[in-house]
Amino acid sequence: METPAEAAATDPSARTFSQVVFTDISRSYPPSTAVTCSYTLAASFQPKARDWVGIFKVGWSTTKDYHTFVWVEPCVDVEGQQSVIRQAVFKDYYLPKDEIEFYQFCYIDSAGQVRGASTPFCFRNPAEQSMESSPDDDLLVITTQEQVDQSVREKAELQRELLQITEEKESLKRALEKEQQEAACLKSQDEQKEKERSQLVRELLQTKEENENLKGALKHQQEELDHLKEEMLTKRTEQVEVQRESAAEHEKEKYDRAVMKIKQLKEEREELRRRVDARSDEISSLNSKIREAERELFRMKDSVQLLQVDLQSSEKEKEKLSAEVQRLQGLMHNMDDVKRENQELCRRLSQQETPHSSPDDELKVQRQTLVCQLQEELAAEREASRNSKRKAEVLDRELLHVREQLEKMIGSHEQAERKSNKQELQLREAHEVIADKDSIIEDKEHLIMLLTNEKEELAKENKTLFSDIEGLRRVCADLQAAAPRMQPDSAPPAGAASSTCETPEQTENLYETIGSAAGPEEEPSLVCRHCQESFPFITRLELEQHEQSHRVCPFCTLICDGMEQSEFEDHVYSH
Structure with a gap:
């Protein structure tokens, strides 16, 4: 069975608990005087602007049980340093007035987590401290048996707390040493990553030469792709015209039927x-x-x-x-x-x-x-x-x-x-x-209201169809205008590639452009907003015709394709 100190060393919360270590903490401080506490920040800990140091009574349960606190002073970036010693000053006006209870300093970060705690101390006058520490004085103290038993119990509790605090201190020291070892391991890993990064840069420089050779082939493929795009655009415009005419005839028939009805x-x-x-x-x-x-x-x-x-x-x-x-x-x-x-x-x-x-x-x-x-x-x-x-x-x-x-x-x-x-x-x-x-x-x-709403929706869909057709025409005109401007003289010279050293981000962008140019242009798959079915090779007009083929309730947007006409009308009237 492991001891509390070993459990604190293996617990992740204890690891964060030992990131701030309080040093030079006295056993007692005189009341009505300002108190200064010193603490050391671990190398892996980065303080924030909303961190604070508080005075807690021994036996506290949550971070809200503080007696008083002070904000941590802002500091420069301390990441990478071995340790940093800082101080917190508590004014005498806010200090506890109780001379019997024991207190301790605790470092709380901006997230409300405890990053370190000090050994217990109390607030007593030096005269009382000397009186308690001199057993040879000729002073007769008369107490009752209950007071004696209570003092014995308090002494035993204080001894247990002192033992527990020492065990926590040792566990915190071990955790600090372990964190320092982990920081050294991380440093070595960073060095290894730097070596790997330099090797990757060299490999990228080698691949650049291969990319220069592939650019000529890519230009030829680009010209063929432009030719194919033009053919596809002509075919698509013809299809769109035919579909638009059929859709207009269908909409006109539907509108005439609605008017007759x-x-x-x-x-x-x-x-x-x-x-x-x-x-x-x-x-x-x-x-x-x-x-x-x-x-x-x-x-x-x-x-x-x-x-x-x-x-x-x-x-x-x-x-x-x-x-x-x-x-x-x-x-x-x-x-x-x-x-x-x-x-x-x-x-x-x-x-x-x-x-x-x-x-x-x-x-x-x-x-x-x-x-x-x-x-x-x-x-x-x-x-x-x-x-x-x-x-x-x-x-x-x-x-x-x-x-x-x-x-x-x-x-x-x-x-x-x-x-x-x-x-x-x-x-x-x-x-x-x-x-x-x-x-x-x-x-x-x-x-009649439903039919009028349907008529308005059909008019809106007709407008969207016309706008889509205009957009396709503009895209077609832009592609036809951009085709003559695409010339092979935009390639960089080979000497510049060998003389400059590119960063990994530039190399990744280069790979992205090569991949986008090498692969054929893929159209985005369209999804029906009613049945959520995707259609990869379909136009917007065909998708709208598919959506219009669904029988949808105008109130609850329920798909009623499997219902009869009478059941559908009963469902609509039920709203």
Whole structure:
């Protein structure tokens, strides 16, 4: 198992931790005085403008736990030197006031990494330092057992920290020595690279002579290449003209179809509007009929209520008449009794009457008058009974007539309700038809918008095609104008090549020009922006025709080549 010092030596972080070494660090500094710390920079370490040195309490965990810091002074380039000794000065105002805790200096670079740390120290007065360091003084110190135990524990912790710091120091020294060895190895490698570079320069000088021999062949190939370019340009211009004519005819046919389709859609829209207007007139007439039926229904309801009131009054009158008839029937029974009494009285009078007696004459006169009165009363009663019967019959007929009218009104009311329900159903169906027509009109308008957008895109593509054709014509004219200017007198003399020494960058540029001139001119491969398929030997017009052959959703740019026309339209309408 390796020790902490060996682990620090093998750890890459420890390697960076040892790039700055603090020297001449005292065990204690007096408080309220400026403190100067010295540190040595490794040869491989290059300080930056944002590096800083900070005072940290022993046991810190992150670089943000500093007590105070100072920026590192800017310096000249120290790369390549063996070591550089620098200093950092901390003012007394910002120093810690605690005389018990231990602190250490740490060098932090601009990236926030620790590049070096010092041994622990504290801030104490010289008198306190001398008092602690003189064990022979006659000074009696009274402490408790807890304080003694605490001081023992602190001493043990300080000893462990001191041991750990010494191990870290040794590991840092070993890492520094290892870095110095690596720097020496790198130096030797740089020397070897310089030798290899000089050898490469010599090889490049040799290859220059071979390149001079190849330039004559390259000129001949260049002339043949120019001739081939001219032939290819003539063929390509002819192809572009043919393709442009075919594309223009195709675009014109497509535009004519779109215009015809738009006209047809406009005619359908006008027809739908006329139908909607006719249906709206029908709906308004139905609404007026429904309102009239409702008013008629309300009038019928009022007449039914009046008939019901008349029926109730006639029933009450009928009850009164029936009571009167019963009373008259009782009177007729009484009349029968009176008749019987009158007959009995007449019979008695006939038995008792004697001729030539004046009392009998009086009785007879009285009887006759009584009989006349009774007959008159009886006739009046009979007439009253006949009148009551006739009145009852009239009331019965009126009641039957009222009932018939009531039944007719109820039937007409039910018929009106059925008619109103039927009209409401027709009105609901008409509203549904109108809603369907509105949705169809919206779909047609959306389709018209899509067609107009497609027309605008086609116009834009046509403009781009014309611009591409103009660009090709300009390129063709430039190539024809540049062909006579290409002469073989641009080659440098052979003596100049042997007398001058070129750099490796110039030689690489020379190789690039030779490679570009030796190889045939390769056209860049074009890529479809929909299916991302590359076409190496294709023109821009052919690529645009290939892109137009795709069926692409104008909203989500989804390729719908495998969909049917109805599925594609449903997908577009779903947006």
